[in-house]
Every structure is written in structure tokens, then in C-alpha cells.
Amino acid sequence: MTQATQLPIPEHFDAKKVGEVWRVPYLERAAGAKKWAKQHDIAPAATDKTRICLLAIDVQNTFCIPDFELFVAGRSGTGAVDDNLRLCEFIYRNLGRITAIAPTMDTHTAMQIFHPFFWIDKEGNNPPPLTQISIEDVEQGKWKVNPAVAHSIAGGNEVWLQKYAHHYVKTLNLDSKYPLTVWPYHAILGGISHALVSALEEAMFFHNHVRHSQTQFEVKGGNPLTENYSVLRPEVLEDHEGRAIAQKNTPLIDQLLAFDAVIIAGQAKSHCVAWTIEDLLTDIQERDPSLARKIYLLSDCTSPVVVPDVVDFTEAADAAFQRFADAGMNIVQSTEAIAAWPGISL
Template sequence: MTTKTQLPIPEYFDAHKISQIWRVPYQERATEANNWALKHSIQPAASDEKRICLLIIDAQNTFCVPEFELFVGGRSGSGAVDDNLRLCEFIYRNLNAITTIAPTMDTHTAMQIFHPIFWIDDAGENPIPAATLITLEDVQQGIWKVNPAVADSIAGGNYAELQKHCLHYVQKLSDNGKFPLTIWPYHSMLGGIGHALVSAVEEAIFFHSMARHSQALFEIKGGNPLTENYSVLQPEVLDGADGNPIAHKNAGFIDKLLEFDAVIIAGQAKSHCVAWTIDDLLTDIVARDSMLARKVYLLEDCTSPVVVPGVVDFTEQADAAFLRFAQAGMNVVKSTQSIDSWAGICL
């Protein structure tokens, strides 16, 4: 197989617009992508001998634009913005090597178990988002209880069953050693601008689709009102208090990812949705064949941890997770390195 030379960055790309929101001129970019493919002898993805998937986790405005609800700043304060600049440049430079791009979309509605409206205290007040963790003890002692007003929308009016589910839910989180239930600000709201991909990232994905005749594999997660869904591969809790399933592992998507010769992972946040997704992927890999871990590449400079100065800093937890993934056989790499230089990749 021949080595694929890295490509230049298209002239239209503006690094200063990474944190801005704008409309992608689709037809214009489609025409440019066609011309770009002709100019640089870029072949359709179907002809790839080495099939590479770029999995982009939650590169949405809600996480990646500074004034939005859950901007992932990392310790630098500009983490997701810098990450997306490098990510876009990585896509353009390696357009002829990336077979498929799979963006995940965190997707929520108002009344979900991790949103403030779902819970009340004795005074009828909702919890403060990003500052409230609801533990098993909190629910057992009635410090936080389900808001009766949401039962009609979520449980057909059966408040007792909804309260029973939520006690079961926090019990499962505790039993499985997961983080306590975090109350998040309303974010990634379906139909809202925060739900959309960062414009520059969307543009790069669309340009790739046009130049390589490769449909992007969009994967939606997070719409179940009864469970959190950090990982795109499975929600935090799969069953209800009665033992019946409330959600399922995303086995089809795991199968699809592992069909590729290499899977490259980037996105937000390194400490949460990225780490959870990789962890679930690794669990499935170990169950099948631990050697499959070698086909996974983590773009460490295209992801940042959740850091709220003076409140929380998940940098150490994120770094520890990536170290564990590397020890399991996954490859921690940088976007500035040539794909050809990565272990196990031969284009």
C-alpha cells in the first residue's frame, strides 16, 4: 500500500471562526470539495484499502462555544476551541485517509433525570445545576425527591412509580461505582442552537463527505428521560425498578466501529463523554479480543477535561483514564503527527 501524503488546508478555512456560529454554505462547499478531490487525486472512500473511522464525540455548541451552557475549557480556559481548531486541521490534512466520520450528538429535552426541573427539596426548590450531586442517601432521606409535576409527562401520571425508579436509579449508580447523579444545566436541547455541531467542524465533516463520497455516520444519544447517557455506546443504567429494560447497549454501533481497520477518537469532554465511550468500547473489546484495542487511536490534543475554576477539575481523572486505555493497548496520539507514523497504520 502506498503512503498518503498529508493535504493542504483549503483556503476557505478560517481558524479565527472556530468559536463562532454561522451557516455552512453547503452547495459552495460541495463544488469546492469536488474540485479539491480532482486537484489532489482524492479517491472515493469505497476504494480505501485501510478503512479508518474518525469518531467525533459531542463537538456541539453547548460544549464547545465559550458562552454556552457546558463549555469545556480545560485548564487553559479555551480547551474545546483549541481542540476543534486542531480537529478541523486534522480532517483536512488527512481527508484522503479518513474513510468515514462518525459524529455523536448529545440530545436532550427539558424533563430528564439530570435536569433541575426533575427534582425538588422540601421547600419545592429545584437543585442548582452543576453544583448539585444527588446521592443514594439524599433520595433515601428525602433531601431530594422527584418533582410530582413532571410525572404526567414522564410516567403517565404515576408519581409513585417514578419515585421508585429514581431510588432504584441512584442505587444502581452507587452499586456500580459510578459518579453520583449530577444535575446539569439545560444543554444540548433538541431543536436548539446548542445542539448543533460547531459550524467549523460541521463544515469539515460535510467537505469530507463530498470529497470522499462518504456519508457521515451521525449517532444520537441522551434522549431517554430516565437515565444519563455519557457514553454513546450505552446509558448509565439499563433497567428499571421492576427489572425490565429501560434502555439498551448500542451493540450495533459497536459492531460498526470495530469493522474498521482503525478508529480514531476525539471530542468532548475527555473526562466524561469521551472517557465513558472509550471505556465502554474497551469493555466490549476485552470481551471479544483484547488485541482489538490496538486499532483504537485517541487524539489527545483534540479533547479536554471538564474544569470549572475553583469548583471542579477533572484533569487528573481524565489523564488517569487515558493512561489506563493506553495500558490496555490503545494508542494515544496527536493530531499533528502523520497518520503513517502511528503504530499499526500503513496506508
């Protein structure tokens, strides 16, 4: 293929199944990918002169399939499904241009600081999902660490864990981040909610074989002591005694910035997507602000968290994307030809 040409969508892609969970027929797709590469004269990714990475943030069942735990509906009510339909088509149309795909995987277990089991009230009840825990709640004893988690999380040291929990909530408050939110159990390691959306798994697997480019999975969120909205940095890095509990993902930042272009899509625009971009921008501004020009945000492949009559992060997400654009990043649409994007030389 010529670099100016967009590819057709392969016949195996079924747009009606993007919002469903199903098994990818790996051997069939691998064989089809080999034929597809030959038919369209697609060279291996190692030969790319302009190296482009797609960072697909948390395109997992838990966020993207209706009726799963944290489906990102956006204001339309079908946000993540519509986004993933466009993202699948974008991948297929640009198989010959996307050098690498790096999906992030939100990865949790039951006993984590943002799950109900971690906290109890004076009667021993766990907080319901979407409860927000403030520093005042902890200091006044409205919520405290469930002693039952101390054995697994802190080697049985309940006193240390209670002090850490106070420190954690206080740190979030001082850093002007969202207050600690108790999320529904989601993206549980080993469970179906943790898996990639089937249609996107299929598209990435197909890309893997067409381009001879290994999909690079980036796991985040497994630390029980901190939230990890951004794949690049956990929310809290030290405990109340100043000891490190987590670290910034500097190797991934270095890898991303070594590409000629980085395309970012995924869920949710108001949370994991926005905070990943924010962390990337922070590093860019420390290194070389002009690097922001190589970041491309697929604005039609991401949606904000919206819970009708409860919370709507649409305006906050849009404001964040405007800040990113003001800093030099590019806001683009998946339907636009990559060759037409500013700064792209194919």
C-alpha cells in the same frame, strides 16, 4: 494523492471562527469539495484499502463554544476551541485517509433525570445546576421527583417514578460511578446548543462530498430516565422492577470494530469521551484484547471538565487515558502523520 501525503488546508477554513456559531454555505462547499477531490486526486472512500473511522464525540456548541451551557474549558480556559481547531485541521489534512466520520450528538429535552426540572426539595425548589444528588439525599427526602414531570415521563404514575428515581441513584452508587449530577439545560433538541460546532460541521460536510462518504450521526441521551455519557451504553439499563429501559449500542460497537482503525476525539475527555472509550474497551476485552491496538486517541483534540475553584477532572481524565494505553490503545497527536502511527498500513 499518495497515501503518504498530507493535504493542505483548504482556503475556506477560517481558524478564527472555530469558537463562533455561523451558517455553513452548503452549495459553495459542495462545489469546492468536487474541485478539491479532482485537484488532489482523492478517490471515493469506498476504494480505501485501509478503512479508518473518526469518532467525534459531542463536538457540539453546548460543550465547545465559550459562554454556552457546558463549555469544556480545560485548565487553559480555551480547551474545546483549541481542540476543535486542531481537529478541523486534522480532518482537512487527512481527507484522503479518513473513510468515515461518525459524530455523536448529545440530545436532550427539558424533562430528564439530570436536569433541574426533574427534581424538587421540600419547598418545591429545583436544584441549581451542578448539584449532586446522593442516595442519602433521596432517602432522607432532601430531593424528590417533581410531580409535574410524571405525566410526560411516566404516564402520570408518580409513585412508580419516585421508586425508579431511588433505584437510579442507588444503582449509580453501587456501580461506583459519579453521583447523579444535575446539569444545566444543555444540548436541547431543536436548539442552537445541540448543533455541531459550525467549523466542524463544515469540515465534515466537505469530507462527505470529497470522499462520497455520508456523515454518520450517532444520537445519544434522549432517554429521560438515564444519563448517557457514553454513546455505547446508557448509565442504567433496567428499572427497579428489572424491566429494560435502555440497551447497549451493540450495532455501533460492531461497526467500529470492523474498521482497520478507529480515531477518537471530542468532549469531554473526563466524561463522554472517557466513558465511551471505557465501554468500547470492555467489549474489546470480552471479544479479543488485541483489537485495542486499532484504537487511536487524539490526545490533543480533547479536554477535561474543569470549573475553577469547584472541580478539576484533569488528573482523572489523564489516568483513564493511561489505562487505555496500558490496555493496548494508541495515544497520538493530530499533528502526527497517520502513516507514522503504529500499526497503520496505508
